[in-house]
Amino acid sequence: MNSLPWQQEKVIQRTQLILSSFQHWLGHSLWKEKGLPEIQTSPQDIAQQLFEVPFAVASHGTEIDPIFNYGNQKALEIWELTWEEFTQIPSRKTAELVEQAERDHLLAETTKKGFCYFSGIRITSTGKRFKINNGIVWNVINEQQNYQGQAAVYSDFYFL
Template identity: 90%
Template structure:
């Protein structure tokens, strides 16, 4: 198995779904959203670039209690986790109990609309709280438009 997450076939495929789904729902690329030039290259090169961007990108699957299946390096750094730790955590664990109702509402709204803008307080693995502003969460779908989970992106955040 390859050492770096973005070199793993499963992660390369997830990266493609994250990016194509963002464009499907928002009508433009994630790169454009963040003011970056469009990325060209192989799917492996694109996966490597998304892993290294200076904003957080994370996604979870479709389990009953959805588990993270992608987090770029910025997301891993913010949540103070390794890749191996991150992909075992239910995504609900990143929000404090008092924030769960709002998070649940946001994910339900996203399921219906395809994407939503959000702000909210989240918590790292070591208990540090941080506020996200102007985040976007969207449904991740495959080529047949079948739901494969949800993803989020944010760059505007600060620790409380």
């Protein structure tokens, strides 16, 4: 890869969907949710800013076993993966088997309601367990309201 993830057109487009979908479901921007000033710049600048924020943002697509298609720098650090590695793994692999039923229920509930708040245990690529508190997961939709996957954000987490 010759460019940073946030410089790629498909990532810029995904960033726009993630942010507009958050606004759609929660009625305010992700920036406001996290106490940050609103950003009025180019789509690439916004993609860079989302990639560099100090909280984790990740999303997966619509595959039967959804694959991550976005993870900002904080998410990559937490899961101990490169962009290339992260965007090739099924999102279910971030939860241990004992947590799968809870995660599946959360994602199904989100599909119905549009968004949900969550807490739960997740696992890094090297097996480190961590607890997420007060996370938000939401459906990613396009301008035609077609389902494009789901995204999550969290900043309150600690390693177990």
